[in-house]
Structure formats: C-alpha cells, structure tokens
Amino acid sequence: MLVHPKIDPVALQIGPLAIHWYGITYLVAFGLFLWLASIRVRQTQFAQAGWTRRDVEDLLFYGVLGVVIGGRLGYVLFYKPGYYASHPLEIFAVWKGGMAFHGGLLGVIAAMGVFAWLRKRPFWQVTDLIAPCVPTGLASGRIGNFINGELWGRVTSPDLPWGMVFSGAGPEPRHPSQLYQFGMEGLLLFGFLWWFSRKPRPMGQVSGAFLIGYGLCRFTAEFFREPDAFLGYLALGMSMGQWLCVPMILAGIVLCAWSARRGFPAGEKVAA
Template structure:
C-alpha cells in the first residue's frame, strides 16, 4: 500500500507571484498541442491545403479560449448549477477550482467551428487535425490532478500493490484514478490516434475516433474514480462523468458512419468549389 507523496502545489514563488504546478500543466498541454499540430500540418493532406505555422498559432488561440471558457461554464452547468445560480459572482472565481472536461470539449468544438468558418474550411478538416494532438494535454492535466492529490479514486483492496492513501480522503487506500486516466485518456488514446491519423482517412474519421476513444476510456475510468461528493452516483449507479460520456460516444459512432459514407467529404468538396481557404 502506497502513500500519496505530499507535493507542494506551488512550483515557484517570485515575490507575491505564485506559480502552481497545475497551471504549468496547462502550459505543457498547450505547448504539446502546438508542437504536435505543427508536425501534422506538414503532412498530407494538410500541407496540400495550405496549413502553416501561423494558422496553427491562430487556432491555438481560439482553442485556449474554448478550453478555459467552456471548461468553467461546463462545471457551472453540469455539476453545480443551483450553487452558482445563488452565487453568480463565483462563476468567475476560477482560482477556486472547478473545470469540466466535457465543458472544455464543447468550448473547443465551438472554437474550432468559429475558426473553420473564419478560414472557410470544413469543420472536420480542422477537427481531424486537432484530435490526435489533444490527449497529450489531457495526460498533462491528470498529472496535475495527481500532484494536487485531488480527484482521487474509490476505495481499493489494501492488497492491491498500487493502492494509495490520499491523506485528504482519509486513511483508507484508494485507486490512483488520476494515473489510470493519465494512461488511458492520455497515453493510449494519443498512441492510437497518432497512429491512425498518420495515413489518409475519410474526412471526420479521426475526430470521430477521438470521441469514441475518450468517451470509452473515461467511462471505464469512472468506475475507479470517486464520484463528486455533492452529486454521488446518479441513475443506473452511473456518475455524472459517465452520463456525459454516453452522448459523446454516440456522437462519435454517428460521425464515423457518416464519415465512411463520404458525407463530410462531399460537403468539403462543395465548400471548396465555392471559395478558397484563406487565413483569418
């Protein structure tokens, strides 16, 4: 049985300025996205359609806004709507914690749609470029959760070699679910999408597999993650995270079917015939 190592959440203090490890994981996520997206933009079919470093930087700006705004609003709406309805000023108190991946995903989808519209590209051309670059950022975020000793797992058998005591959660051993998510949503999903996205695929297929893969891995991980104490388990003994993954997986399957039928490609061809892609 292991004990969670107490790690100071503050990585660096410069006078009144305090830099937290969790904030640094966001920087690592955005930097990782930039590097990976730049690499993908040099490969077919993106190099042939005019993608360049400047466009990746512009898209990253849109994405950062989507992650922060969507993640916070998703937490407000999905997890504590009544609390924030009574305390609306706390919606802006992001330093107190409270971000939702599914809300961040919706924010990023909105940002990609806006970017696609501004550059006159098909949405799934943007989404297919972006999708394999996201899991590394998710992995970084889960390391931040582990450093903070938060979002711990459910109770575990003490004989489990990697069962861990999180002091803030009490004396009983638990699953280090942050590390499970690091491995599944981060490393495994990245490895699959990067491999799958190396070859030309039907338009929309890479993005569809991201939705299916993340939704499936997160659904599994939720069986080992302690539900939020203010929500507990919901209908069918499923957590909020699992319920949010159900439509995500369903949308991914639908998008994959439409992708293989060539629906998105026909739309993209029609769009390209009307107007050339331009920089925002």
C-alpha cells in the same frame, strides 16, 4: 499500500509571485499541442490544403479560449447549477477551481467552429487536424491532478500494491485514478489516434474516433474514480462523468458512419 507524497502545489515562489504545478501542466499541454499540430500540418493531406504553422498558432489561441470558457461553464451547468444560480458572481471565480472536461470539449468545438467559419475551412477538417494532438494535453492535466492530490479514486483493497492513501480522503487506500486516466485517455488514446491519423481518412473519421476513444476511456476510468461528493451516483449507479460520456460515444459512432459514407479525404478542399 502507498501514501501520496503531498507535493507542494506551488512549484516556484518568487516574492509574491507563485507558479503552481497545475499552471505548468497547462503550459506543457499547450506546448505539446503546438508541436504536434505543427507536425500534422506538414502531412500531405493538410499541406495540400494550404495549412501552415501560423494556422496552428491561431488554433491554439482559439482552443485556449474554448477550454477555459467552456470548461468553466460546463462545471457550472453540469455539476453545480443550483449553487451558481444562487451565487452568479462566483461563476467568474475560476481561481477557486471547478473545470469540467466535457464543457471544455464543447467550448473547443465552438471555438473551432468560429475558426472554420472565419477561415472558410470545413469544420471537420479543422477538428480532424487537432484531434490527435489533444490527448497529450489531457495526460498533462491528469499529472497536475495527481500532484495536487485531487480527484482521487475509489476505496480499494489494502492488498492492491499501488493502492494509495490521499490526504483529505481518509485512511483507506484508494485507486490513483488520476494515473489511470493519464495512461488511458492520455497515452493510450494519443498512440491510437496518432497511428490512425497517419494516413488520409474520410473527413470527420479522426474526430469521430477521438469521441469514441475518449468516451470509452473516461467511462472505464470512472469505475475507479470517486464520484463528486455533492452528486454521488446517479441513475443506474453511473457517475455524472459516465453519463456525459454516453452521448459522446454515440456522437462519435454516428460521425464515423457519416464520414465513411461521405468519403471526402480530410485535406480535400470542399465547401465549409
């Protein structure tokens, strides 16, 4: 049985300026996206469609807005709608925490839709480009969760060698579910999507694979993650995270089937 090391959430203090580990993980996530997407635009199917490094930089800007706005609104609407309806001004208090991945995903989808419309590019071409670059950012975020000792796992047997006691979660050992998610929705999903997207696929296929892959990884991880105390378990004993993954997986299956039938290569210049 292990004990969480209680890492100081502040990585560096310079006078009144505090740099938090969680902020650093966000910077790492954005840096990895910039690097990986720059590699993607040099691949034949995207290079032939006229994608450039400047496009990647613009995508990052749109994506950051989508993550922050969507992630916050997703938390407000999916997890605490009643509370924020009574305290609407606290919706803007992002420094108090409260972000939801599924909301962030919807925010990014909306942001990519705006980008595609403004640049007159097919929407699924845009999402196929960025999909394999997202899991490393998710992995970085889970490391931030682990450093902060938050979003811990469910209680497990004291015999589990990597069971961990988290401060504030009681004396029982728990699954370090942040690390499970780091491995599954981060490293594993990245490896699969990067391999899957190395050769041209029908437009929308890589995006569909991301939705299915993330949905399955997150759904599985939720069996080891402690559900939010204010929600607990919902219908059929599933957590909110699992219920939000169900439409995500179904949407991915429909998208993969539709793209396979349509058959346009991801980099082909077709009408948006």
